[in-house]
């Protein structure tokens with residue numbers, strides 16, 4: 001690690017003109033879509049990767065990992081995963097989750113809080129069928145988050161599954177999507193001298209309320 005990590009500093013000059021203004025969308029879903037589209041068109045690396053935070057209810061321990069946003073439907077952010085993974089167990093017991101997008105090239109982050117629930121089996125089937133065969137077999141092969149004795153164990157399993165599925169691969173019952181229905185957004189735009197823009201949207205009685213907070 002750099003010895004001078006304390007001196008790493010980016011004064012966020014470049015994007016001052018892109019700052020949030022009072023005309024910022026009143027609908028945070030639309031605002032999210034607008035920033036997400038900009039992140040994609042300005043070729044940010046992995047623009048759809050976000051940190052998903054869940055809580056293990058028994059230990060009261062939060063944990064985060066990166067997943068991919070695959071759809072934004074009916075105001076819900078959809079990602080796909082193993083339904084028996086650690087994150088899935090966390091969600092089952094405590095469906096309140098955090099989602100964090102960071103696009104360094106645009107000096108932007110979006111913090112989201114919401115409620116995660118499984119999407120329908122039909123929706124998961126449709127997405128699974130759109131995936132490359134190797135990813136489909138990979139979903140069958142991985143007991144995500146469980147102990148693995150060696151890399152070879154996984155590779156042997158993959159080989160056996162490749163033989164088993166000669167034609168179409170059906171979706172494993174333990175794999176599918178979750179939709180996160182947001183109840184809070186915070187849009188953060190880096191500005192000079194640490195005087196960044198922060199705009200929060202809270203859903204109160206079904207209606208979005210927005211306000212600025214200090215950087």
Ligand SMILES: Cc1cc2nc3c(=O)[nH]c(=O)nc-3n(C[C@H](O)[C@H](O)[C@H](O)COP(=O)(O)O)c2cc1C
Nearest residue numbers: 049065066067068079080081082085086087088145
């Ligand atoms: C760029 C990137 C994208 C990822 N996308 C996914 C994803 O969409 N779904 C998923 O289950 N894991 C994804 N992972 C792996 C997760 O970060 C994590 O290792 C895995 O889901 C197991 O997490 P868990 O044990 O907390 O359940 C991704 C990792 C990276 C670095």
